[in-house]
Amino acid sequence: MSNNSNKAVPHAKRIANADTDQYYQSEQSLHQHVDHSLAHQEIETPFNFRHCCWFCQEPSQLRLLFPSTKQRLIDCTHQAISVPICGECKSLAKTSQASDIYRCREQIKKALAKRYQKDLAIGKNWTKEELANAGFEGGSFEGFARSGWMMFEIARDRVNFSGWPLWCNGEQIEDTTLGKQFIFDGVAYSDLSQAVDFYVKTFGLHKDFFVECIKIIGVKRFGHAIRFARLYIGYSSKERREILNDLAITEQSH
Template structure:
Protein backbone atom coordinates (compact mmCIF):
# COMPACT_ATOMS: atom_id res chain seq x y z
CA UNK A 1 0.00 0.00 0.00
CA UNK A 2 2.89 2.33 0.74
CA UNK A 3 4.25 1.70 -2.74
CA UNK A 4 0.94 2.59 -4.34
CA UNK A 5 0.74 5.80 -2.38
CA UNK A 6 4.29 6.77 -3.31
CA UNK A 7 3.52 6.21 -6.99
CA UNK A 8 0.45 8.44 -6.82
CA UNK A 9 2.48 11.15 -5.12
CA UNK A 10 4.75 11.60 -8.12
CA UNK A 11 3.36 14.57 -10.11
CA UNK A 12 3.09 14.41 -13.88
CA UNK A 13 5.15 17.60 -14.03
CA UNK A 14 8.23 15.51 -13.17
CA UNK A 15 8.10 14.46 -16.81
CA UNK A 16 10.00 11.21 -16.49
CA UNK A 17 9.30 10.28 -20.09
CA UNK A 18 11.04 6.93 -19.96
CA UNK A 19 8.86 5.21 -17.35
CA UNK A 20 7.41 2.92 -20.01
CA UNK A 21 10.77 1.65 -21.23
CA UNK A 22 12.84 -1.30 -20.09
CA UNK A 23 15.83 0.99 -19.63
CA UNK A 24 14.12 2.86 -16.81
CA UNK A 25 13.94 -0.31 -14.75
CA UNK A 26 17.54 -1.35 -15.33
CA UNK A 27 19.60 -1.82 -12.20
CA UNK A 28 22.34 0.61 -11.28
CA UNK A 29 24.86 -2.17 -11.95
CA UNK A 30 23.64 -2.64 -15.53
CA UNK A 31 24.12 1.07 -16.20
CA UNK A 32 27.68 1.21 -14.90
CA UNK A 33 30.41 2.09 -17.39
CA UNK A 34 33.67 0.25 -17.78
CA UNK A 35 35.81 3.25 -16.91
CA UNK A 36 39.52 3.76 -16.56
CA UNK A 37 39.50 5.88 -13.41
CA UNK A 38 43.07 7.00 -13.99
CA UNK A 39 41.65 9.47 -16.52
CA UNK A 40 40.45 11.77 -13.71
CA UNK A 41 37.25 12.99 -15.36
CA UNK A 42 36.41 16.58 -14.50
CA UNK A 43 32.82 17.74 -14.03
CA UNK A 44 31.61 20.22 -16.62
CA UNK A 45 30.31 23.60 -15.49
CA UNK A 46 26.51 23.52 -15.11
CA UNK A 47 24.33 26.66 -15.03
CA UNK A 48 22.29 26.91 -11.84
CA UNK A 49 18.91 26.50 -13.56
CA UNK A 50 20.13 23.26 -15.20
CA UNK A 51 21.71 21.84 -12.03
CA UNK A 52 19.35 18.84 -11.91
CA UNK A 53 19.04 18.29 -15.68
CA UNK A 54 20.38 15.72 -18.09
CA UNK A 55 22.72 17.49 -20.51
CA UNK A 56 21.38 15.41 -23.37
CA UNK A 57 17.58 15.77 -23.01
CA UNK A 58 16.78 17.97 -19.94
CA UNK A 59 15.05 15.20 -18.03
CA UNK A 60 16.00 14.95 -14.34
CA UNK A 61 19.55 13.62 -14.11
CA UNK A 62 20.31 10.74 -11.76
CA UNK A 63 23.75 9.68 -13.01
CA UNK A 64 27.01 10.90 -14.51
CA UNK A 65 28.47 9.97 -17.88
CA UNK A 66 32.26 9.71 -17.85
CA UNK A 67 33.52 10.49 -21.34
CA UNK A 68 35.69 9.11 -22.81
CA UNK A 69 35.71 6.00 -20.68
CA UNK A 70 39.16 4.58 -21.47
CA UNK A 71 42.68 5.65 -22.38
CA UNK A 72 42.24 3.97 -25.77
CA UNK A 73 39.19 6.10 -26.60
CA UNK A 74 40.96 9.22 -25.34
CA UNK A 75 43.44 8.87 -28.23
CA UNK A 76 40.80 9.99 -30.76
CA UNK A 77 38.88 12.30 -28.43
CA UNK A 78 39.67 15.99 -29.08
CA UNK A 79 38.84 17.10 -25.53
CA UNK A 80 39.81 16.27 -21.97
CA UNK A 81 37.99 13.55 -19.99
CA UNK A 82 34.76 15.02 -18.62
CA UNK A 83 31.86 14.07 -16.36
CA UNK A 84 28.41 15.03 -17.66
CA UNK A 85 25.01 14.86 -15.87
CA UNK A 86 22.74 12.34 -17.56
CA UNK A 87 19.38 10.62 -17.03
CA UNK A 88 18.98 6.86 -16.81
CA UNK A 89 17.57 6.39 -20.30
CA UNK A 90 20.22 8.49 -22.03
CA UNK A 91 22.88 6.66 -20.01
CA UNK A 92 21.64 3.34 -21.35
CA UNK A 93 21.96 4.73 -24.88
CA UNK A 94 25.35 6.35 -24.25
CA UNK A 95 26.84 3.09 -23.01
CA UNK A 96 26.64 1.68 -26.54
CA UNK A 97 27.95 4.80 -28.28
CA UNK A 98 31.27 4.71 -30.11
CA UNK A 99 31.37 8.48 -30.64
CA UNK A 100 34.77 10.17 -30.53
CA UNK A 101 33.60 13.29 -28.67
CA UNK A 102 30.79 14.33 -26.36
CA UNK A 103 28.85 16.24 -29.03
CA UNK A 104 28.79 13.31 -31.43
CA UNK A 105 27.72 11.14 -28.51
CA UNK A 106 24.82 13.55 -27.99
CA UNK A 107 23.98 13.34 -31.69
CA UNK A 108 23.76 9.54 -31.49
CA UNK A 109 21.60 9.69 -28.37
CA UNK A 110 19.23 12.20 -30.02
CA UNK A 111 18.81 9.90 -33.01
CA UNK A 112 18.11 6.97 -30.73
CA UNK A 113 15.54 8.94 -28.73
CA UNK A 114 13.79 10.12 -31.90
CA UNK A 115 13.64 6.55 -33.16
CA UNK A 116 12.36 5.22 -29.84
CA UNK A 117 9.67 7.89 -29.59
CA UNK A 118 8.76 7.95 -33.28
CA UNK A 119 5.07 7.37 -32.52
CA UNK A 120 5.01 10.13 -29.91
CA UNK A 121 6.61 12.62 -32.29
CA UNK A 122 4.23 11.58 -35.07
CA UNK A 123 1.27 12.74 -32.97
CA UNK A 124 2.28 16.33 -33.65
CA UNK A 125 2.37 15.65 -37.40
CA UNK A 126 -1.05 14.01 -37.58
CA UNK A 127 -2.94 16.13 -35.04
CA UNK A 128 -3.08 19.58 -33.52
CA UNK A 129 -3.69 20.09 -29.81
CA UNK A 130 -7.16 21.47 -30.54
CA UNK A 131 -8.04 18.56 -32.82
CA UNK A 132 -7.17 16.09 -30.10
CA UNK A 133 -9.21 17.99 -27.53
CA UNK A 134 -12.22 18.05 -29.86
CA UNK A 135 -11.82 14.52 -31.25
CA UNK A 136 -14.83 13.17 -29.35
CA UNK A 137 -12.98 10.20 -27.87
CA UNK A 138 -14.67 10.57 -24.47
CA UNK A 139 -15.69 7.21 -23.06
CA UNK A 140 -14.10 5.26 -25.92
CA UNK A 141 -10.95 3.25 -26.31
CA UNK A 142 -9.02 6.36 -27.34
CA UNK A 143 -10.05 8.54 -24.40
CA UNK A 144 -6.64 8.15 -22.76
CA UNK A 145 -4.90 9.06 -26.01
CA UNK A 146 -7.01 12.22 -26.33
CA UNK A 147 -6.06 13.28 -22.82
CA UNK A 148 -2.35 12.48 -22.84
CA UNK A 149 -1.42 12.32 -26.54
CA UNK A 150 -0.39 15.95 -26.92
CA UNK A 151 1.62 15.89 -23.71
CA UNK A 152 3.42 12.77 -24.96
CA UNK A 153 4.29 14.61 -28.17
CA UNK A 154 5.52 17.71 -26.34
CA UNK A 155 7.73 15.70 -23.98
CA UNK A 156 9.32 13.75 -26.85
CA UNK A 157 9.75 16.92 -28.92
CA UNK A 158 11.34 18.87 -26.07
CA UNK A 159 13.75 16.05 -25.27
CA UNK A 160 14.87 15.75 -28.88
CA UNK A 161 15.11 19.54 -29.30
CA UNK A 162 17.08 20.23 -26.13
CA UNK A 163 20.61 21.23 -27.09
CA UNK A 164 22.20 21.20 -23.67
CA UNK A 165 24.39 24.11 -22.64
CA UNK A 166 27.90 25.13 -23.75
CA UNK A 167 30.44 22.70 -22.33
CA UNK A 168 33.09 24.37 -20.21
CA UNK A 169 35.59 22.43 -18.12
CA UNK A 170 38.57 23.83 -16.20
CA UNK A 171 38.02 27.20 -17.85
CA UNK A 172 38.17 25.74 -21.36
CA UNK A 173 35.20 25.54 -23.74
CA UNK A 174 34.82 22.33 -25.70
CA UNK A 175 33.97 23.04 -29.33
CA UNK A 176 30.69 21.67 -30.70
CA UNK A 177 31.72 19.42 -33.60
CA UNK A 178 28.10 19.00 -34.78
CA UNK A 179 27.30 22.70 -35.08
CA UNK A 180 25.55 23.47 -38.37
CA UNK A 181 24.59 19.87 -39.13
CA UNK A 182 21.16 20.00 -37.49
CA UNK A 183 18.03 20.30 -39.60
CA UNK A 184 15.03 22.06 -38.06
CA UNK A 185 11.56 21.58 -39.49
CA UNK A 186 8.07 22.13 -38.08
CA UNK A 187 9.34 22.76 -34.56
CA UNK A 188 11.51 19.64 -34.28
CA UNK A 189 15.31 19.53 -34.46
CA UNK A 190 16.81 16.58 -36.34
CA UNK A 191 20.48 15.64 -36.26
CA UNK A 192 20.61 16.06 -40.04
CA UNK A 193 18.43 16.05 -43.15
CA UNK A 194 18.65 12.28 -43.52
CA UNK A 195 17.13 11.75 -40.10
CA UNK A 196 14.25 14.09 -40.97
CA UNK A 197 13.65 12.19 -44.21
CA UNK A 198 13.64 8.86 -42.40
CA UNK A 199 11.18 10.21 -39.83
CA UNK A 200 8.66 11.39 -42.42
CA UNK A 201 9.06 8.28 -44.54
CA UNK A 202 8.08 6.17 -41.55
CA UNK A 203 5.39 8.54 -40.26
CA UNK A 204 3.52 8.82 -43.56
CA UNK A 205 4.60 5.54 -45.21
CA UNK A 206 6.32 7.40 -48.03
CA UNK A 207 8.66 5.98 -50.66
CA UNK A 208 12.08 7.20 -49.53
CA UNK A 209 13.77 7.53 -52.93
CA UNK A 210 10.71 9.33 -54.29
CA UNK A 211 10.76 11.83 -51.42
CA UNK A 212 14.50 12.40 -51.85
CA UNK A 213 14.01 13.09 -55.56
CA UNK A 214 11.23 15.55 -54.74
CA UNK A 215 13.56 17.36 -52.34
CA UNK A 216 16.31 17.44 -54.97
CA UNK A 217 13.92 19.04 -57.44
CA UNK A 218 12.24 21.64 -55.23
CA UNK A 219 15.14 22.29 -52.85
CA UNK A 220 15.72 21.62 -49.15
CA UNK A 221 14.23 25.00 -48.25
CA UNK A 222 10.87 23.65 -49.51
CA UNK A 223 11.07 20.47 -47.49
CA UNK A 224 7.45 20.78 -46.39
CA UNK A 225 6.24 21.08 -49.97
CA UNK A 226 8.23 17.98 -50.95
CA UNK A 227 6.57 16.00 -48.17
CA UNK A 228 3.07 17.14 -49.15
CA UNK A 229 3.78 16.32 -52.79
CA UNK A 230 5.13 12.85 -51.95
CA UNK A 231 2.06 12.12 -49.83
CA UNK A 232 -0.17 12.61 -52.88
CA UNK A 233 1.37 9.60 -54.61
CA UNK A 234 1.62 6.92 -51.93
CA UNK A 235 1.30 3.44 -53.46
CA UNK A 236 2.08 4.47 -57.03
CA UNK A 237 4.24 2.19 -59.18
CA UNK A 238 7.88 2.94 -59.92
CA UNK A 239 7.02 3.83 -63.52
CA UNK A 240 4.27 6.20 -62.40
CA UNK A 241 6.61 7.86 -59.88
CA UNK A 242 9.19 8.47 -62.62
CA UNK A 243 6.57 10.26 -64.75
CA UNK A 244 5.41 12.27 -61.76
CA UNK A 245 8.97 13.40 -61.06
CA UNK A 246 9.38 14.48 -64.69
CA UNK A 247 6.22 16.56 -64.38
CA UNK A 248 7.44 18.10 -61.11
CA UNK A 249 10.81 18.92 -62.62
CA UNK A 250 9.18 20.56 -65.66
CA UNK A 251 6.87 22.49 -63.38
CA UNK A 252 9.78 23.80 -61.33
CA UNK A 253 11.73 24.84 -64.44
CA UNK A 254 8.78 26.81 -65.69
CA UNK A 255 8.35 28.74 -62.45
Protein backbone atom coordinates (compact mmCIF):
# COMPACT_ATOMS: atom_id res chain seq x y z
CA MET A 1 0.00 0.00 0.00
CA SER A 2 1.39 3.42 -0.87
CA ASN A 3 1.95 6.21 1.65
CA ASN A 4 -0.91 8.19 0.09
CA SER A 5 -3.36 5.34 0.55
CA ASN A 6 -2.23 4.91 4.16
CA LYS A 7 -3.04 8.54 4.89
CA ALA A 8 -6.49 8.14 3.38
CA VAL A 9 -7.48 5.48 5.94
CA PRO A 10 -9.04 7.03 9.07
CA HIS A 11 -6.86 6.48 12.15
CA ALA A 12 -9.62 4.79 14.16
CA LYS A 13 -10.25 2.37 11.33
CA ARG A 14 -6.57 1.50 11.13
CA ILE A 15 -6.61 0.59 14.82
CA ALA A 16 -9.81 -1.41 14.53
CA ASN A 17 -8.31 -3.39 11.65
CA ALA A 18 -4.88 -3.71 13.21
CA ASP A 19 -4.60 -7.37 12.30
CA THR A 20 -4.76 -6.80 8.54
CA ASP A 21 -1.58 -7.42 6.58
CA GLN A 22 -2.64 -4.77 4.05
CA TYR A 23 -1.91 -1.93 6.45
CA TYR A 24 0.87 -3.08 8.75
CA GLN A 25 2.95 -5.62 6.88
CA SER A 26 2.93 -7.51 3.64
CA GLU A 27 2.29 -11.24 3.99
CA GLN A 28 5.86 -11.85 2.89
CA SER A 29 7.35 -9.60 5.58
CA LEU A 30 5.21 -11.32 8.20
CA HIS A 31 6.67 -14.70 7.23
CA GLN A 32 8.08 -16.40 10.29
CA HIS A 33 11.39 -18.19 9.82
CA VAL A 34 10.65 -21.42 11.63
CA ASP A 35 12.45 -24.71 12.00
CA HIS A 36 9.66 -26.93 10.73
CA SER A 37 11.25 -30.02 12.24
CA LEU A 38 9.89 -28.75 15.56
CA ALA A 39 6.50 -30.22 16.41
CA HIS A 40 4.54 -27.12 17.40
CA GLN A 41 1.40 -28.19 19.24
CA GLU A 42 -1.73 -26.03 19.00
CA ILE A 43 -2.93 -24.60 22.28
CA GLU A 44 -6.48 -25.24 23.45
CA THR A 45 -8.70 -22.30 22.49
CA PRO A 46 -12.08 -21.62 24.17
CA PHE A 47 -14.97 -21.48 21.71
CA ASN A 48 -15.71 -17.78 22.31
CA PHE A 49 -12.07 -16.90 21.48
CA ARG A 50 -11.76 -19.18 18.45
CA HIS A 51 -11.11 -16.27 16.04
CA CYS A 52 -9.13 -14.04 18.42
CA CYS A 53 -5.49 -13.10 18.79
CA TRP A 54 -4.24 -14.49 22.10
CA PHE A 55 -2.20 -11.34 22.66
CA CYS A 56 -4.75 -8.55 22.06
CA GLN A 57 -8.14 -10.14 21.11
CA GLU A 58 -8.17 -8.64 17.61
CA PRO A 59 -9.49 -10.92 14.83
CA SER A 60 -6.87 -13.50 13.97
CA GLN A 61 -6.21 -15.83 11.05
CA LEU A 62 -2.46 -16.29 11.64
CA ARG A 63 -0.40 -18.49 13.96
CA LEU A 64 2.72 -17.73 15.96
CA LEU A 65 5.01 -20.74 16.23
CA PHE A 66 6.94 -20.37 19.48
CA PRO A 67 9.81 -20.88 19.85
CA SER A 68 10.84 -20.69 16.23
CA THR A 69 14.05 -22.75 16.38
CA LYS A 70 15.50 -25.74 18.22
CA GLN A 71 18.22 -23.47 19.60
CA ARG A 72 15.62 -21.21 21.25
CA LEU A 73 13.74 -24.27 22.50
CA ILE A 74 16.73 -25.08 24.70
CA ASP A 75 16.07 -22.00 26.84
CA CYS A 76 12.26 -22.15 26.55
CA THR A 77 10.39 -23.14 29.70
CA HIS A 78 7.65 -25.02 27.81
CA GLN A 79 7.10 -27.16 24.74
CA ALA A 80 6.90 -25.72 21.22
CA ILE A 81 3.40 -24.32 20.70
CA SER A 82 1.23 -22.69 18.04
CA VAL A 83 -0.74 -19.64 19.19
CA PRO A 84 -3.39 -17.60 17.29
CA ILE A 85 -2.12 -14.11 16.58
CA CYS A 86 -3.08 -11.03 14.55
CA GLY A 87 -0.86 -9.48 11.90
CA GLU A 88 0.29 -6.54 13.98
CA CYS A 89 1.20 -8.60 17.05
CA LYS A 90 3.03 -11.08 14.83
CA SER A 91 5.10 -8.29 13.32
CA LEU A 92 6.00 -7.17 16.86
CA ALA A 93 6.81 -10.72 17.95
CA LYS A 94 9.47 -11.04 15.23
CA THR A 95 12.00 -9.13 17.34
CA SER A 96 11.21 -10.91 20.61
CA GLN A 97 13.98 -12.92 22.24
CA ALA A 98 11.73 -14.05 25.11
CA SER A 99 12.36 -17.38 26.78
CA ASP A 100 8.66 -18.23 27.04
CA ILE A 101 5.35 -17.25 25.48
CA TYR A 102 4.24 -15.12 28.44
CA ARG A 103 7.36 -12.98 28.33
CA CYS A 104 6.84 -12.67 24.59
CA ARG A 105 3.32 -11.40 25.32
CA GLU A 106 4.74 -8.92 27.83
CA GLN A 107 7.09 -7.51 25.17
CA ILE A 108 4.28 -7.27 22.62
CA LYS A 109 2.06 -5.44 25.14
CA LYS A 110 4.80 -2.90 25.79
CA ALA A 111 5.26 -2.38 22.07
CA LEU A 112 1.51 -1.90 21.54
CA ALA A 113 1.32 0.60 24.41
CA LYS A 114 4.24 2.53 22.94
CA ARG A 115 2.72 2.50 19.44
CA TYR A 116 -0.65 3.74 20.70
CA GLN A 117 0.69 6.14 23.33
CA LYS A 118 -1.32 9.04 21.89
CA ASP A 119 -4.54 7.03 21.78
CA LEU A 120 -4.12 5.83 25.38
CA ALA A 121 -3.34 9.39 26.45
CA ILE A 122 -6.81 10.49 25.31
CA GLY A 123 -8.29 8.72 28.32
CA LYS A 124 -5.88 10.52 30.65
CA ASN A 125 -6.62 14.00 29.33
CA TRP A 126 -10.36 13.69 28.68
CA THR A 127 -13.46 11.93 29.92
CA LYS A 128 -15.95 10.55 27.42
CA GLU A 129 -18.42 13.29 28.36
CA GLU A 130 -15.84 16.07 28.12
CA LEU A 131 -14.81 14.95 24.66
CA ALA A 132 -18.40 14.72 23.44
CA ASN A 133 -19.15 18.23 24.73
CA ALA A 134 -15.86 19.87 23.73
CA GLY A 135 -17.53 22.05 21.10
CA PHE A 136 -15.35 20.85 18.21
CA GLU A 137 -18.31 20.53 15.82
CA GLY A 138 -17.55 21.96 12.40
CA GLY A 139 -13.89 22.56 13.19
CA SER A 140 -10.69 20.75 12.32
CA PHE A 141 -10.98 18.71 15.54
CA GLU A 142 -14.49 17.42 14.79
CA GLY A 143 -13.17 14.00 13.73
CA PHE A 144 -11.13 13.74 16.92
CA ALA A 145 -14.18 14.55 19.05
CA ARG A 146 -16.25 11.95 17.19
CA SER A 147 -13.80 9.06 17.19
CA GLY A 148 -11.24 9.95 19.87
CA TRP A 149 -12.88 8.04 22.72
CA MET A 150 -13.38 4.98 20.54
CA MET A 151 -9.69 5.06 19.60
CA PHE A 152 -8.78 5.18 23.29
CA GLU A 153 -11.10 2.28 24.15
CA ILE A 154 -9.75 0.10 21.33
CA ALA A 155 -6.14 0.74 22.32
CA ARG A 156 -6.91 0.26 26.04
CA ASP A 157 -8.78 -3.01 25.49
CA ARG A 158 -6.01 -4.44 23.32
CA VAL A 159 -3.34 -3.58 25.89
CA ASN A 160 -5.50 -4.86 28.77
CA PHE A 161 -6.46 -8.18 27.18
CA SER A 162 -4.72 -10.95 29.09
CA GLY A 163 -5.52 -13.87 26.83
CA TRP A 164 -6.83 -17.13 28.24
CA PRO A 165 -5.01 -19.79 30.28
CA LEU A 166 -2.73 -21.80 28.04
CA TRP A 167 -3.24 -25.54 27.94
CA CYS A 168 -1.49 -27.86 25.54
CA ASN A 169 -1.76 -31.66 25.45
CA GLY A 170 -3.57 -31.59 28.77
CA GLU A 171 -0.86 -29.60 30.56
CA GLN A 172 -1.12 -25.97 31.63
CA ILE A 173 1.72 -23.63 30.69
CA GLU A 174 2.66 -21.61 33.76
CA ASP A 175 2.40 -17.83 33.51
CA THR A 176 5.89 -16.57 34.38
CA THR A 177 4.72 -12.93 34.47
CA LEU A 178 1.93 -13.46 37.00
CA GLY A 179 1.89 -10.73 39.65
CA LYS A 180 4.15 -8.35 37.71
CA GLN A 181 1.37 -6.29 36.13
CA PHE A 182 0.66 -2.80 37.40
CA ILE A 183 -2.93 -1.67 36.90
CA PHE A 184 -3.83 2.00 37.21
CA ASP A 185 -6.80 4.03 36.03
CA GLY A 186 -8.27 1.15 34.06
CA VAL A 187 -5.14 0.31 32.06
CA ALA A 188 -2.89 -2.71 32.66
CA TYR A 189 0.85 -2.07 32.34
CA SER A 190 3.41 -4.87 32.18
CA ASP A 191 5.10 -3.43 35.25
CA LEU A 192 5.49 -0.21 37.24
CA SER A 193 8.38 0.91 35.04
CA GLN A 194 6.18 0.90 31.95
CA ALA A 195 3.50 2.93 33.76
CA VAL A 196 6.13 5.48 34.80
CA ASP A 197 7.41 5.81 31.24
CA PHE A 198 3.85 6.22 29.94
CA TYR A 199 2.99 9.10 32.28
CA VAL A 200 6.37 10.76 31.82
CA LYS A 201 5.72 10.92 28.09
CA THR A 202 2.01 11.75 28.37
CA PHE A 203 2.43 14.70 30.72
CA GLY A 204 6.04 15.71 30.05
CA LEU A 205 7.15 14.87 33.59
CA HIS A 206 10.77 14.87 34.72
CA LYS A 207 11.34 11.13 35.10
CA ASP A 208 13.81 11.13 38.00
CA PHE A 209 11.67 13.60 39.90
CA PHE A 210 8.53 11.53 39.30
CA VAL A 211 10.27 8.32 40.41
CA GLU A 212 11.43 10.00 43.62
CA CYS A 213 7.89 11.26 44.24
CA ILE A 214 6.61 7.68 43.98
CA LYS A 215 9.29 6.44 46.39
CA ILE A 216 8.29 9.08 48.95
CA ILE A 217 4.52 8.96 48.48
CA GLY A 218 4.26 5.23 47.78
CA VAL A 219 3.11 3.14 44.83
CA LYS A 220 -0.38 2.80 46.32
CA ARG A 221 -0.77 6.57 45.86
CA PHE A 222 0.48 6.54 42.28
CA GLY A 223 -2.22 8.98 41.15
CA HIS A 224 -1.22 11.48 43.82
CA ALA A 225 2.41 11.20 42.70
CA ILE A 226 1.35 12.02 39.12
CA ARG A 227 -0.62 15.09 40.22
CA PHE A 228 2.25 16.28 42.44
CA ALA A 229 4.88 15.83 39.71
CA ARG A 230 2.71 17.74 37.22
CA LEU A 231 2.81 20.79 39.50
CA TYR A 232 6.57 21.18 39.07
CA ILE A 233 7.20 20.69 35.36
CA GLY A 234 9.98 23.01 34.19
CA TYR A 235 11.56 23.54 37.62
CA SER A 236 15.37 23.50 37.97
CA SER A 237 17.32 20.60 39.49
CA LYS A 238 17.96 22.61 42.66
CA GLU A 239 14.28 23.50 43.00
CA ARG A 240 13.25 19.87 42.46
CA ARG A 241 15.64 18.70 45.20
CA GLU A 242 14.19 21.23 47.64
CA ILE A 243 10.65 20.20 46.73
CA LEU A 244 11.47 16.52 47.30
CA ASN A 245 13.03 17.30 50.67
CA ASP A 246 9.91 19.21 51.70
CA LEU A 247 7.72 16.38 50.43
CA ALA A 248 9.66 13.80 52.43
CA ILE A 249 9.34 15.87 55.60
CA THR A 250 5.60 16.31 55.01
CA GLU A 251 5.05 12.60 54.41
CA GLN A 252 7.05 11.61 57.50
CA SER A 253 4.94 13.91 59.66
CA HIS A 254 1.70 12.13 58.61
